[in-house]
Amino acid sequence: MKSVLQRHRWWMLRTLALPAHIAVFATVSFFLVRLVPGDPVLTVLDTSQSISAEDYQAAATSLGLDGSIWSQFLAFWGNLLHLDLGVSRITGRPIWEEIWSRLPATIELVTVGLLGSVALGLGLAALKLVTSSPWVQIPLRGYGRLAGSIPDFALAIVALVVLYANLRWIPAPIGRIDPGMSLPHVTGFPLADSILTGEWAVLNSMVQHIALPVLVIVLVHTPSIWKQLDLGLEESAAAAPTLFRVASGAARSAVYLSILRRASASAVVMVGALFGGLVGGVVVLEQLFSLGGLGQFAIDSVDSLDFLGLQGFLVSIAALCLVAYFAVDVVNMLLDPRRRPGARAEG
Numbered sequence: 059m060k061s062v063l064q065r066h067r068w069w070m071l072r073t074l075a076l077p078a079h080i081a082v083f084a085t086v087s088f089f090l091v092r093l094v095p096g097d098p099v100l101t102v103l104d105t106s107q108s109i110s111a112e113d114y115q116a117a118a119t120s121l122g123l124d125g126s127i128w129s130q131f132l133a134f135w136g137n138l139l140h141l142d143l144g145v146s147r148i149t150g151r152p153i154w155e156e157i158w159s160r161l162p163a164t165i166e167l168v169t170v171g172l173l174g175s176v177a178l179g180l181g182l183a184a185l186k187l188v189t190s191s192p193w194v195q196i197p198l199r200g201y202g203r204l205a206g207s208i209p210d211f212a213l214a215i216v217a218l219v220v221l222y223a224n225l226r227w228i229p230a231p232i233g234r235i236d237p238g239m240s241l242p243h244v245t246g247f248p249l250a251d252s253i254l255t256g257e258w259a260v261l262n263s264m265v266q267h268i269a270l271p272v273l274v275i276v277l278v279h280t281p282s283i284w285k286q287l288d289l290g291l292e293e294s295a296a297a298a299p300t301l302f303r304v305a306s307g308a309a310r311s312a313v314y315l316s317i318l319r320r321a322s323a324s325a326v327v328m329v330g331a332l333f334g335g336l337v338g339g340v341v342v343l344e345q346l347f348s349l350g351g352l353g354q355f356a357i358d359s360v361d362s363l364d365f366l367g368l369q370g371f372l373v374s375i376a377a378l379c380l381v382a383y384f385a386v387d388v389v390n391m392l393l394d395p396r397r398r399p400g401a402r403a404e405g
Contacts, residue, residue, distance in 0.1 A: 076384050083376035088134050091369040092127060098363035099123060102147065121147065122366055134369070143370035148358050153370035156355055161374070162246035163234070164344070164351040167268060168336040170249070171275025172329060178276060179283040179325065180318075186291060187314050202285035210278045211342040217270055218346065228270050231347040235263045271343045279332050286328045290321030323390050330386025334379030 099118045103109050118124040122133065122144055137144065143153035186198055221227045234248055235241060241248050241264075242255040252261040294300060294317045303313050341353030352371070359367035 072384055072387055076380060079380050080377050083380065084135075084138060084373045085131075087369050087372035087376060088131060090372065091365050094360070094363065094365070094368070096363050098147075098365050101363050138373070143373065144366035146355075146359075146367045146370075147364045148362055148367065153367055156367070157352065157370060157374050159246065160350065160352045160355050161378075163248055163349070164337060164340060164353065166247045166249055167271065167344070167349065167351065168275070168333060168340055170268070171272045171336070172279070172333055174272060174276040175280040175283050175332075176329060178280045179287050182280075182284050183287050183291060183318060183321070184314075186288065187295075187317065198284075198288065202281055202288050205281040205285045208278050208281075210274050211346065213278060214271065214274045214343055214346050217274065221270065229263075229266050231267075231270075233348050234267050234350070235260055236267075239263055267347070268349070271347050271349065274343065275336070275340075279336075282332060283325050283328050287321060287325040290324050291317060294318075294320040326386055326390050330382050333382050333386075337378055337382075338375040 098121060099114060100109075102117050102121065103113060115124060123130060125133075141154065143157075145151065146153050146156050149156060182198055182201070185194060189195075218231060222229075222231065229236065239260055241260065242251045242257050244251045244254050248264060249261065252258075252264060297320065299320070300313060300317055303316060337352070338356075340351070341356060343349070344351040344353040345357070352375075355367065356371045358364070359371060
């Protein structure tokens with residue numbers, strides 16, 4: 059029994075720690091929202107006339123902001139344990155409904171963009187493995203140095219000016235589909251739903267509208283993935299397992315796959331970090347291209363000082379990111395068992 063627990067300790071401990079990490083971030087989110095300047099209660103009152111203490115208290119109660127900050131904190135956790143984030147003051151709908159109606163579209167955009175980045179990174183890795191020409195190797199190293207140096211909003215603006223305003227090669231950035239069309243709803247993921255329902259005209263329109271934001275994500279974030287993958291390739295190519303396979307006469311494709319598998323661990327971590335950052339940070343792209351998504355809800359909550367909506371957004375993003383990091387951590391240790399706790403000591 060002890061040996062079974064010891065073998066699986068590397069993922070069991072992380073699974074048990076996940077709820078604790080989410081609880082910490084939820085607590086931090088609650089107090090961070092209270093640091094936003096302004097009084098949300100006054101935004102629902104007519105400040106052109108005198109406001110009585112009773113009116114102020116009634117408005118605060120309706121917003122869930124009555125009582126001390128500690129009583130609000132206890133109420134926040136009591137509701138959160140029942141998966142209740144309150145009601146959005148902007149739309150009057152439960153915040154869970156607002157978030158889950160918008161989140162799939164944002165996740166889909168980020169996922170498609172990152173899949174494109176991974177595909178491009180793997181293509182660059184294959185190119186690096188099959189050729190030693192300096193005319194190829196030098197540009198590849200230079201591309202990795204671009205990691206983090208290109209703002210996505212700047213590239214998006216330039217692309218809009220050139221490709222839409224001047225050349226008219228792309229449709230107007232006015233949403234996910236052309237005016238007059240409607241998105242089908244099955245799973246909440248727009249691309250997937252248009253395929254499931256056979257709405258090919260809607261799918262074609264959507265692909266045209268999101269092609270540029272996806273391309274921006276790919277061009278901006280591939281260097282970060284490629285930089286980690288490139289470093290891993292150089293280390294894995296010179297490692298003892300690779301030299302043994304070469305000496306034993308293994309097929310070149312088998313050697314390349316072995317190198318790539320061991321080199322991909324750090325790149326997987328980078329993909330997970332990018333996913334978490336993009337889900338909460340793709341707001342600017344969604345705004346520039348009028349894609350809606352979860353970012354629009356966050357901006358509306360900030361503009362209207364909707365504390366419940368903003369803390370609901372932060373809690374949801376924190377939980378999603380932590381789950382993504384957990385999944386990446388597990389995949390990383392599956393790809394490279396040496397990264398598991400105690401693996402080096404046992405070896």
